[in-house]
Amino acid sequence: MFKKLLFGLILAQSLSVQAADSKVQALLKQADGYRLADAQMQVETEVQLFKNGKLDKERSYTVYLKPGRRSLVLMQSPAEKGQKVLMLGDDFWQIMPQSQRPIRITPLQKLLGDASAGDIATMSWSEDYDGRIVGETKVGDIPCLRLDLTATRKGVSYQRVELYLSKVGAHPVKADLYVASDKLAKQALFTVEQVDGRPQVSAMRLIDQIQTNRETVIRYLSRKARTIPDEYYNPMFLTRSDLKQ
Amino acid sequence: MKSIYYLLLLSALPAMAEENGAAFKLRAIPEIHDANVNSPFAAAIPLTSLAHDRARTELEMRSAWSGVNLVATALSSAQEGGKPDNELLVNELYYDTTLFGQRFSLGKKILSWDVGFGFRPLDVIQQENRRSIFPSTLEGVPYLAWEKFTADEAWMLLLANPGRGRTGIAKNDESLALKYFRHDGNTDAHALLRFSQRYRLEAGIAFSSVVADGLEWHGSLLQQTQYEKSANTLASRPGPPLSATDPYLTQTLRQGRKTLLGATWTGESGVSLLVESWYDRNAYSAAEWRAAASLAQRQAALLGNPHIPETAVLGSLAYGTRDFARPNLLKKNLLLRLSQRSESDSFEPAIDMLYTPEDGGRVVTASLGFDANNTRVDAGLRVYGGRAGSAYRLLPEKRVAYLALQVAF
Numbered sequence: 090m091f092k093k094l095l096f097g098l099i100l101a102q103s104l105s106v107q108a109a110d111s112k113v114q115a116l117l118k119q120a121d122g123y124r125l126a127d128a129q130m131q132v133e134t135e136v137q138l139f140k141n142g143k144l145d146k147e148r149s150y151t152v153y154l155k156p157g158r159r160s161l162v163l164m165q166s167p168a169e170k171g172q173k174v175l176m177l178g179d180d181f182w183q184i185m186p187q188s189q190r191p192i193r194i195t196p197l198q199k200l201l202g203d204a205s206a207g208d209i210a211t212m213s214w215s216e217d218y219d220g221r222i223v224g225e226t227k228v229g230d231i232p233c234l235r236l237d238l239t240a241t242r243k244g245v246s247y248q249r250v251e252l253y254l255s256k257v258g259a260h261p262v263k264a265d266l267y268v269a270s271d272k273l274a275k276q277a278l279f280t281v282e283q284v285d286g287r288p289q290v291s292a293m294r295l296i297d298q299i300q301t302n303r304e305t306v307i308r309y310l311s312r313k314a315r316t317i318p319d320e321y322y323n324p325m326f327l328t329r330s331d332l333k334q
Numbered sequence: 335m336k337s338i339y340y341l342l343l344l345s346a347l348p349a350m351a352e353e354n355g356a357a358f359k360l361r362a363i364p365e366i367h368d369a370n371v372n373s374p375f376a377a378a379i380p381l382t383s384l385a386h387d388r389a390r391t392e393l394e395m396r397s398a399w400s401g402v403n404l405v406a407t408a409l410s411s412a413q414e415g416g417k418p419d420n421e422l423l424v425n426e427l428y429y430d431t432t433l434f435g436q437r438f439s440l441g442k443k444i445l446s447w448d449v450g451f452g453f454r455p456l457d458v459i460q461q462e463n464r465r466s467i468f469p470s471t472l473e474g475v476p477y478l479a480w481e482k483f484t485a486d487e488a489w490m491l492l493l494a495n496p497g498r499g500r501t502g503i504a505k506n507d508e509s510l511a512l513k514y515f516r517h518d519g520n521t522d523a524h525a526l527l528r529f530s531q532r533y534r535l536e537a538g539i540a541f542s543s544v545v546a547d548g549l550e551w552h553g554s555l556l557q558q559t560q561y562e563k564s565a566n567t568l569a570s571r572p573g574p575p576l577s578a579t580d581p582y583l584t585q586t587l588r589q590g591r592k593t594l595l596g597a598t599w600t601g602e603s604g605v606s607l608l609v610e611s612w613y614d615r616n617a618y619s620a621a622e623w624r625a626a627a628s629l630a631q632r633q634a635a636l637l638g639n640p641h642i643p644e645t646a647v648l649g650s651l652a653y654g655t656r657d658f659a660r661p662n663l664l665k666k667n668l669l670l671r672l673s674q675r676s677e678s679d680s681f682e683p684a685i686d687m688l689y690t691p692e693d694g695g696r697v698v699t700a701s702l703g704f705d706a707n708n709t710r711v712d713a714g715l716r717v718y719g720g721r722a723g724s725a726y727r728l729l730p731e732k733r734v735a736y737l738a739l740q741v742a743f
Contacts, residue, residue, distance in 0.1 A: 144707075145680070145706070145707065146706070146707045147707060166357075166708075166742075167357040167358065167359070167708060167742035167743050168359075168707075168708050168710070168742035170357035170396050170742075171357075171396055179520070180517065180519070180520060180544070186396065186405070186471075187444075187469075187471050187472065188444060188446040188472070189443065189444040189445065189446055190446040190447060190448070192449065192542070193449075193522055193542040193543075193544055193550055193552075194550075195544050195546075195547060195548050195549065195550050195598070195600055196544075196547045196548070197547050197548040197600040197601065197602060198548075198598075198600050198606070243547060244547075268602055269547060269602070270602060272602075300679070319484075319485045320483035320484060320485065322485065323483045323484065323485060323486070323487075323488055324488075324515070324517060324522070325481075325483065325488035325490075325515045326483050326488070329430045329437070329439065329481070330398060330401070330403050330428075330430050331430055331432075
């Protein structure tokens with residue numbers, strides 16, 4: 090009798106955790122929809138880096154995204170023209186125009202540079218994170234669900250994310266981004282506006298929590314569905330110029 | 335005439351940028367070189383390009399239109415005591431296309447293939463000098479290539495310098511090469527075969543593997559059927575060690591080999607450490623450098639001899655400085671590089687040391703980069719030193735300081 094009761098309790102606990110997990114995943118997929126309307130996209134991005142409130146640098150990027158955590162970033166600013174970064178799940182490559190050779194970079198090297206390639210090209214939480222709802226709170230005057238997310242793989246830029254989603258519509262409002270040492274690295278604030286007749290994240294403001302005088306604003310200038318062949322995501326294909334430079 | 339051409343080019347640039355989305359970089363790089371007066375080669379400095387202050391100005395254009403890619407540089411350089419030299423260089427001009435489902439590429443392109451940083455054994459086509467100070471954009475190689483890609487693998491069959499056969503410079507030789515690449519999880523593998531008249535068959539393999547969030551290691555091996563080594567015949571010739579003509583003789587030797595093993599570590603703070611060790615059978619041994627030093631000392635001792643023309647001595651000494659133009663001065667090399675770069679910091683300090691364990695020589699380079707929006711400034715100091723008699727102590731240069739100003743628009 091006692092064994093049956095214990096078994097029942099464990100089963101009920103397990104089912105309740107699974108239900109919570111699937112609810113979090115559903116929320117994350119809903120939140121992803123505000124940045125990625127289609128599975129395969131081309132996104133034109135403008136990045137502004139501010140130092141002590143003054144504009145320090147401006148950069149522009151073309152980002153191609155494909156399911157399976159595949160993304161390709163082409164740098165478009167005069168100072169970076171010809172550079173490309175390829176991300177395939179936890180594996181990363183970079184090509185510099187001076188040498189035309191794709192080189193392996195580590196997840197930590199991906200964080201270096203004018204703007205982190207991870208911040209520019211990562212637009213999905215549901216593929217990379219899982220977690221639980223830990224409470225409800227207001228961000229500004231928006232009632233939000235607070236989610237505590239942990240990376241499900243090693244290669245992501247931030248190993249833990251505290252994500253605040255609006256209770257109505259589950260659009261992203263704020264995120265606290267923690268690196269592998271559990272140090273709070275950045276705080277992200279999202280702007281949601283009507284774009285092409287539907288609410289979408291139009292900008293993300295990243296406030297550096299380590300060097301607090303630094304701020305990055307990422308604006309999504311255009312998003313369109315675009316399918317490019319698998320071979321374009323081969324690291325050696327980076328030496329070719331078939332894609333828009 | 336050239337000045338007019340450059341003025342016309344400069345005046346046309348804004349229109350080209352507007353039409354083609356071209357990117358431009360203007361660079362000015364002055365270098366101050368300090369002579370090593372204790373070098374046995376020091377007397378020959380006026381006849382060489384070593385230990386002379388110099389400056390170069392480069393305007394680089396990068397553009398693409400209708401599938402054609404162009405990188406061109408208008409270059410003006412001047413050396414202390416010499417006339418300015420102006421040049422328009424086409425670094426790359428190539429076309430990528432797909433015909434009947436097959437990928438082709440042709441033109442002139444930079445073709446760097448290795449995984450290393452301080453030395454690249456598998457750069458059998460590009461053959462660049464990896465240790466030059468603030469290097470300019472490389473000049474590509476004429477080629478015709480067929481390429482095939484899957485999600486994980488890539489093949490390239492390439493004819494480099496078509497129709498040229500064997501030339502006076504190895505980089506310009508015609509050759510046929512087959513390159514294979516595969517990535518499997520955290521590891522990349524490369525393999526190549528190349529055939530040229532100069533080296534016959536060359537076979538190479540390389541790998542690069544990320545083993546932790548901040549740790550990567552890599553290695554490469556090139557085996558050559560034959561390789562070339564030039565040596566100063568005056569070292570073994572009886573009589574006065576002087577020559578009115580080029581005293582170097584190039585020998586073809588069997589079984590060349592180049593190997594490299596290295597690792598990079600990057601911390602969360604942006605600090606990176608690079609460690610690389612390599613072996614180049616084509617380079618001199620410590621004993622060969624001792625022979626070169628002994629020859630230079632014997633030649634220098636003839637200066638002031640009333641029976642021997644000074645120009646003959648200086649000319650022979652100047653020929654000997656050619657040994658310093660090799661990509662590696664010694665067979666065994668160790669490189670350590672410590673640098674700092676972060677997303678939010680504009681300054682990038684770095685220090686590196688190249689050490690040659692066979693003779694105790696070393697080259698230390700410290701640099702600081704500052705990166706603003708479209709402007710970048712780099713400054714650095716390179717110091718040659720090490721044990722007395724080592725190759726780098728024999729170099730008739732002691733120090734080089736440089737400044738590089740770069741504006742992108």
